[in-house]
Amino acid sequence: MKQQQIKDWISQDVMRMQALNAAQQLGLDDWCLAAGFVRNLVWDRLHNYRHSTPLNDIDVIYFNPQQPDADLDREYEQRLRDLLPLPWSVKNQARMHLKHQHPPYTSSSEAISYWVETETAIGVRLNEYQQLELIAPLGVDALFDFSITLNPKCGKPEMLLARAAEKKWTEIWQDLHIKM
Template sequence: MNYESQIKDWLVRDPIRMKALAIASEKKLPEWCIAAGFVRNLVWDNLHELSSATDLNDVDLIYYDPRDCSESRDREIENDLKSISTLPWSVKNQARMHERNSDTPYISTEDAMSFWVEMETAVGAALDENGEITIVAPFDVERLFDFTITLNSKRPKRTDFEARIKSKRWLEIWPKLVVNA
């Protein structure tokens, strides 16, 4: 099975996610994608054959722009998105996120994603200049289809990992998942 093609097919069939991608695309942000639960939850919902999609708690629009790393720039983009859409936008420039995480500076959006707590969360989608879906996944997408939640070795604090699993109720929502740590 071509997992990336399957994700793209599920995205195309999801009008809310496609609208989010179209809106985000209009911002023309460098190295942007919508990541985390936007893709992860879509895959897990489909693998679990849920009768309805889980809610999008937030729409994580990430990008990489070292020219303006200010949090105020992110709020400006976020407020603009919220003025044209009712989606729960969350915008973060990955060029500054290394500071919050006490990492060395990231060199790209994909590099920043490679430091996320769970490897399955590090998957994003964007639209290219032709309107085609592209996938950003530093760990590939195959593991999303393995019914696993895997601790990233770059984030060795198992307590943070376990707290996220519990607070987000992943094992309750998607009971076939198995924790790999």
């Protein structure tokens, strides 16, 4: 039921649907739009905001171990900006394990399962039938609990606290609380 609610909210958001359609045109392997793209929309709706809070970026993640070059990500970002002028950030998750000193990931879903906050580890994509699919390896329940929850796989409370402070989440969405 919560997953369907997220899909309904996304489908009603013109900018998010345009972004999903633009990203789908790249034909990336194992892709989704993740992090604040989903999280912020849910928090906005739970706080009864009339308008969506602005996104600092739109995280496009994909998984292609055959082409891990970061230059390709920048090419994809430019192609997306040409299609739709938004603040795109494209990252191939096949190399992101190196940055975080994890074992190699096997998919985008596994990669986001290591993100700092449980509420951030959610993505969405359009399938070949133009239907919304959620990628939520840690589930979606925490997203509806007005919480910012440390992902047990991350285990670094200082990272969660720093991110929450930097992004001013509890100022923007005042009903949120941090859970360790």
